[in-house]
Amino acid sequence: MLDKEGIAKRIAKEIKDGYYVNLGIGIPTLVANYIPKDIDVVLQSENGLLGMGPFPFEGEEDADLINAGKQTITMLPGSSVFDSAMSFGMIRAKKVNLTILGAMEVSENGDIANWKIPGKMVKGMGGAMDLVASAENIIVAMQHVNKAGESKLLSKCSLPLTGVNCVKKIVTELAVLDVLPDGGFKLLERAPGVSVEEIKKATAGKLIIEGEIPEMII
Amino acid sequence: MVYGQKNTIFTSNQLLNMNKVVSGADEAIKDIKDGMTLMLGGFGLCGIPENCIAALVKKGVKGLTCISNNAGVDDFGIGLMLKTKQVKKMISSYVGENAEFERQLLSGELEVELIPQGTLATRCMAAGYGMPVIFTPAGIGTEIAEGKEVRNFNGKDYLMEMAFDADFAIVKAWKGDSMGNLVFRATARNFNPVMAMAGKITIAEVEELVEPGELDPDHIHTPGIYVHRIFQGKNYEKRIEQKTVRKK
Numbered sequence: 001m002l003d004k005e006g007i008a009k010r011i012a013k014e015i016k017d018g019y020y021v022n023l024g025i026g027i028p029t030l031v032a033n034y035i036p037k038d039i040d041v042v043l044q045s046e047n048g049l050l051g052m053g054p055f056p057f058e059g060e061e062d063a064d065l066i067n068a069g070k071q072t073i074t075m076l077p078g079s080s081v082f083d084s085a086m087s088f089g090m091i092r093a094k095k096v097n098l099t100i101l102g103a104m105e106v107s108e109n110g111d112i113a114n115w116k117i118p119g120k121m122v123k124g125m126g127g128a129m130d131l132v133a134s135a136e137n138i139i140v141a142m143q144h145v146n147k148a149g150e151s152k153l154l155s156k157c158s159l160p161l162t163g164v165n166c167v168k169k170i171v172t173e174l175a176v177l178d179v180l181p182d183g184g185f186k187l188l189e190r191a192p193g194v195s196v197e198e199i200k201k202a203t204a205g206k207l208i209i210e211g212e213i214p215e216m217i218i
Numbered sequence: 219m220v221y222g223q224k225n226t227i228f229t230s231n232q233l234l235n236m237n238k239v240v241s242g243a244d245e246a247i248k249d250i251k252d253g254m255t256l257m258l259g260g261f262g263l264c265g266i267p268e269n270c271i272a273a274l275v276k277k278g279v280k281g282l283t284c285i286s287n288n289a290g291v292d293d294f295g296i297g298l299m300l301k302t303k304q305v306k307k308m309i310s311s312y313v314g315e316n317a318e319f320e321r322q323l324l325s326g327e328l329e330v331e332l333i334p335q336g337t338l339a340t341r342c343m344a345a346g347y348g349m350p351v352i353f354t355p356a357g358i359g360t361e362i363a364e365g366k367e368v369r370n371f372n373g374k375d376y377l378m379e380m381a382f383d384a385d386f387a388i389v390k391a392w393k394g395d396s397m398g399n400l401v402f403r404a405t406a407r408n409f410n411p412v413m414a415m416a417g418k419i420t421i422a423e424v425e426e427l428v429e430p431g432e433l434d435p436d437h438i439h440t441p442g443i444y445v446h447r448i449f450q451g452k453n454y455e456k457r458i459e460q461k462t463v464r465k466k
Binding site: 045046047048049054055056057058059060061062063064065066067069070071072073075081082083084085087088089091092111121122123124125126127128129130133134160161162163164165 | 261262263264265287310311312313314320323324332334335336337338339340342343354355356357358359360361362392402403404405406407408409410411412439456457458459460461462463464465466
């Protein structure tokens with residue numbers, strides 16, 4: 001079974017040379033730490049920055065320089081800054097190659113719910129609805145089951161949706177799965193020490209298992 | 219270095235000395251009245267018009283509709299206007315990190331319209347570009363789309379969203395000149411340029427106010443035509459919401 005860092009490490013392997021990548025808040029933010037050193041990747045922060053660098057050293061933080069999670073950050077050489085309309089323009093125009101975000105639920109047809117729980121204080125969707133509506137390559141980083149032990153990979157989402165038919169791949173502490181265009185979670189890899197049976201038990205939606213499922217290499 | 223040539227062609231030498239400078243935040247906001255719709259620039263606490271928010275609190279105008287990506291924190295930003303119950307309605311994309319906001323929302327004192335961040339920015343942009351509507355895929359298939367017109371272009375569904383109509387836009391820039399030209403700094407730019415374009419009246423507070431010709435025309439982010447009033451703000455706190463650092 002993977003911890004959060006493990007999920008981030010596995011997702012980092014999906015990032016290719018030359019990609020512009022948008023990382024969401026939570027586990028997706030950790031992915032930045034594991035991007036292979038031999039590839040060139042530009043991180044987009046949807047508040048209006050391309051070329052996001054690591055957190056600043058103590059004392060060097062700049063109130064004018066934050067990421068979409070409102071954390072102080074740095075800019076790498078070659079960065080560019082722009083307004084919020086242009087930022088979502090490049091997202092809508094599919095210039096960003098890969099979007100990695102968290103989710104509360106994903107359905108077997110690729111619907112995602114990650115912004116609202118009825119009965120709880122709703123904080124808002126931020127940029128999530130824009131990202132999932134336009135991005136062509138969306139990977140979800142999340143736990144396979146919620147705190148109550150219920151599967152988050154469902155045949156149909158129970159929570160209000162953020163977007164429809166958009167998630168392409170899911171990486172959890174148990175597995176890597178593709179969301180097939182015709183519906184269904186196709187099991188690609190098992191986390192170290194996790195059996196296919198355990199993944200079956202934790203997946204409520206349609207799970208497709210073909211042949212031997214390899215253990216992931218991270 | 220001074221940019222631009224001295225006027226040798228036009229008979230009047232006043233042409234490029236359109237002075238939009240006001241004495242400060244109190245004068246800039248003096249005709250903002252109860253019930254008006256305001257746009258306030260900033261993302262979180264980054265790039266917010268601190269001086270004008272303080273002046274609005276002091277003036278005590280009420281029943282405001284505020285279009286702003288976030289609603290500040292309990293004791294800073296728009297949070298200060300929530301505390302004094304001056305805000306009737308917030309139009310935002312994300313409103314966490316604010317206990318008073320949550321209390322007023324749950325008690326029904328405050329109305330909130332949550333809209334996707336890109337939709338918020340682009341509805342500002344549309345107003346500044348003179349376009350009545352935008353079409354965006356954000357929110358298709360979700361509760362955001364309920365009751366809205368959907369159009370299909372090239373096989374994909376888009377929601378029709380209206381350009382914003384705001385009485386005032388209040389923005390914060392890094393530098394500006396007396397003609398209202400603005401330059402922003404780093405990610406404090408965020409919503410400020412698109413909101414500056416979108417207000418019927420736009421107020422800009424800047425950290426440094428300079429004379430015409432001191433800003434390179436090629437580096438101006440917001441042309442002064444969009445800005446009606448400008449002043450150099452004071453005592454900027456520029457509070458950091460989430461200080462994150464790494465070890466040396």
